Every structure is written in C-alpha cells, then in structure tokens.
Amino acid sequence: MxxxxxxxxxxxxxxxxxxxxxxxxxxxxxxxxxxxxxxxxxxxxxxxxxxxxxxxxxxxxxFVSPPTLFPHSFDLSNYVQVINSAFFLPTLKNSAVIALLTTLISLLFGILCSYALARTRFLGKTVVLSTVLSVNMFPFIAMVGPLFVLFTSSLYIYNTYMALIIPDLLLTLPLTIWFLNSFFREMPIDLEEAARVDGASRLRTLWEILIPLAAPGVFSVMILSFIAVWNDFLFGFTLTSDERAQPVTVGITHFSSEHVIAYGQLAAASIIVTVPLVLMVLLLQRRIVAGLTAGAVKG
CATH class of the missing domain: 1.20.5 (Single alpha-helices involved in coiled-coils or other helix-helix interfaces)
Structure with missing residues (x-):
C-alpha cells in the first residue's frame, strides 16, 4: 500500500x-x-x-549629423513643392492610366486564354503552361534593346502609352493565365453543360457563370497586376523620354540632377506614390488572401 x-x-x-x-x-x-x-x-x-x-x-x-530618428520639425514644404512641380502630376496620371489599361487588357485576354487551356485537351498543354510561366523568369533587361529599336523604327510608338502597355503585359499576362487556369480547371463541367442545354453560348456561360465563381481569383490577379505595372521602372525609363508618357516611378527621378539631389522632395514624392498602394492593399487584403488561398487549395 x-x-x-x-x-x-x-x-x-x-x-x-x-x-x-x-x-x-x-x-x-x-x-x-x-x-x-x-x-x-x-x-x-x-x-x-x-x-x-x-x-x-x-x-x-x-543634413544634421548624426541623423535624427524622430524629426524635430514637421515641414510639409517638400510635399507642396512636389505637387506644384511641372512633371509630377502628369507622370502620376500616366501611371494610373497605364496600370488600369494594362490590367484590363491582361484580364480580358488572360481569362479567355486560361479558360481555353482549362477546358481544351491537346498534346503539349503542360508545355504551353510552362512556357507561359517561364516568360516571367526571362530577364526583362534583355528585351529593352529590341523593344527600343522596334518602337522607334517599325511601330513608331516610342514615348506613348502603348510603348509601355505592350511590355507591361509581359508582367501581368503570365500571372493571370497561370493563376486563373487553376480556378477554371477545378470548376465542375456540369455547370457549363447545364447552361449550354438552356441555350447559353460558351462566352455567355463564361461571363455569367464561371467568372462570378472565380471572382476571388480575378480580383486578386487584378490587384497584383495593377501593383506590378505601377511599380515598373525599367520599361518606363527606357521606352519614354518626357512626361507625356513617363510613369511616376521615372518622374520622381527628375528631383535629382547632376549637381543637386533634392532628398526631401524625392522622399515626399516616394511617399505620395506608395501610400495609394498601401491603402489599397490594407483595404482589400481580405479579398487578396481569399483569392490566393482559394487558388492554392484548388491548384
């Protein structure tokens, strides 16, 4: 015991x-x-x-040394000078227009292409998808020279919106096609067959039935594509020459010159350019996460 x-x-x-x-x-x-x-x-x-x-x-x-981690002054003159500059607002408008047009074109062709790849059976479909994805792995700096020659000689679209929209599609289309392909592939074929029996065409079925079901993925791709185009600097720097078509990522470099670098104005312009993206992601983070999660589970 x-x-x-x-x-x-x-x-x-x-x-x-x-x-x-x-x-x-x-x-x-x-x-x-x-x-x-x-x-x-x-x-x-x-x-x-x-x-x-x-x-x-x-x-x-x-320019004080050592630099202050908490500013003793709160001067908004840098923001005023940025807003009043002759090139900042035009380049900001250019970025918005280019990003919106590129995103819409990418969604239009990306949805059609991803749906076709998801519903069509043919030899080498995996190779096609892999080739589409590999475009994003190709160094874009290698494309700048040929695009510059093409846009300044044959097509004559240098320093226009199209000169940036065309190469920016290389950033957005592969992502759109690969991402939405997983959504359409996992949708039951019975929905389309029922719609076809009721007399709906394939395009109407895609527009009225499948796209609403794939809305989380479409919305996520739209946001990610817009951010990718908004942040582009390489194509904007090499394929434009002035504020008629230059994006804002290139426009803010005008605050520095050969002899003077306006650090305050550069910082203010960077904050103005960054804040809209930050607010968009914070406000729409649930939709982004939902789309990415759904795509990951279905893929």
Whole structure:
C-alpha cells in the first residue's frame, strides 16, 4: 500500500513537471513568435519610416549629423513643392492610366486564354503552361534593346502609352493565365453543360457563370497586376523620354540632377506614390488572401 502511494506521488510529480515544461515551451514559443513578427515588421517598415521622416524634415535637420530618428520639425514644404512641380502630376496620371489599361487588357485576354487551356485537351498543354510561366523568369533587361529599336523604327510608338502597355503585359499576362487556369480547371463541367442545354453560348456561360465563381481569383490577379505595372521602372525609363508618357516611378527621378539631389522632395514624392498602394492593399487584403488561398487549395 505504501509502495503504491509513493509510486502515485512520483507519477504526479512527473506529470506536474511535464506540464510545467510544456507551459514553459509554449511560453517561449509565443515569445519567439512575437519577436520574429516584430523583426519582420521592423525590416519591412523601417525604409518607409525613414523615407517619411526625411520628407517632413527641414533643410537644416535633414543634413544634421548624426541623423535624427524622430524629426524635430514637421515641414510639409517638400510635399507642396512636389505637387506644384511641372512633371509630377502628369507622370502620376500616366501611371494610373497605364496600370488600369494594362490590367484590363491582361484580364480580358488572360481569362479567355486560361479558360481555353482549362477546358481544351491537346498534346503539349503542360508545355504551353510552362512556357507561359517561364516568360516571367526571362530577364526583362534583355528585351529593352529590341523593344527600343522596334518602337522607334517599325511601330513608331516610342514615348506613348502603348510603348509601355505592350511590355507591361509581359508582367501581368503570365500571372493571370497561370493563376486563373487553376480556378477554371477545378470548376465542375456540369455547370457549363447545364447552361449550354438552356441555350447559353460558351462566352455567355463564361461571363455569367464561371467568372462570378472565380471572382476571388480575378480580383486578386487584378490587384497584383495593377501593383506590378505601377511599380515598373525599367520599361518606363527606357521606352519614354518626357512626361507625356513617363510613369511616376521615372518622374520622381527628375528631383535629382547632376549637381543637386533634392532628398526631401524625392522622399515626399516616394511617399505620395506608395501610400495609394498601401491603402489599397490594407483595404482589400481580405479579398487578396481569399483569392490566393482559394487558388492554392484548388491548384
């Protein structure tokens, strides 16, 4: 009897010790998780924070050594100078127009192509999809020279919206086709057959039935495509020459010259360009996550 009681006490102590160790490990894991999250958020937001405080510093504080982590001044003159500049607002409009048109064209052709690939059986379909995806892996810097020659000689569209929309489609179309193909491939064929029996054409079935069902994916691709085109610098820098077609990513470089670099105005312009994208992602993050998650599960 005494031996059994001692054994029970030993087992209780072991159980309590194991429970304590589990709680300690869980506590350490929680702390490690928050430390990792803080570290990632710090790395992501530190450049944006430094750009912002640079944009609101006056000329004296901007060049003080050592630099101030918390600005003593809050000067908005840099923003006023950026808005009043002759080239910033036109280039901002150019970026908006180019991004919207490229996104719409990419969605139009991407939806049709991805639906055709999902519903058509032919030899080499996997090769076609792999080729479409491999376009994004090709170095775009290698395309700049041929595109420059083509747009300045044969097509004569240099320094126009089309000179940027055409190469920007290389950024958005592969993503749209590959991403939406998984949505259409997993949709039951019975829906289309029922619509065909009721007299609906294939295009009407696609527009009225399949696209609404694939709305999370379409919405996610639209946002990602818009951001990719908005952030493009390479094509805008090489295929345009002035503010008639230059995107804002190239326009803000005009604040620096051979002898002077307007750090405050550069920072202010960068904040103005970045804030719309940040707000769009924050407001629509649920739709983005839903689309990406659905595509991952279905793919």
């Amino acid at each position: 005494v031996v059994q009681q001692r054994t029970a006490r030993v087992e209780q102590k072991k159980a309590a010790k194991n429970e304590s160790n589990d709680r300690q490990k869980e506590w350490l894991g929680t702390i490690g998780h928050y430390i990792a999250v803080f570290f990632v958020v710090f790395l992501a937001l530190a450049p944006l924070y430094w750009t912002f405080i640079t944009s609101v510093k006056n000329g004296v504080e901007m």
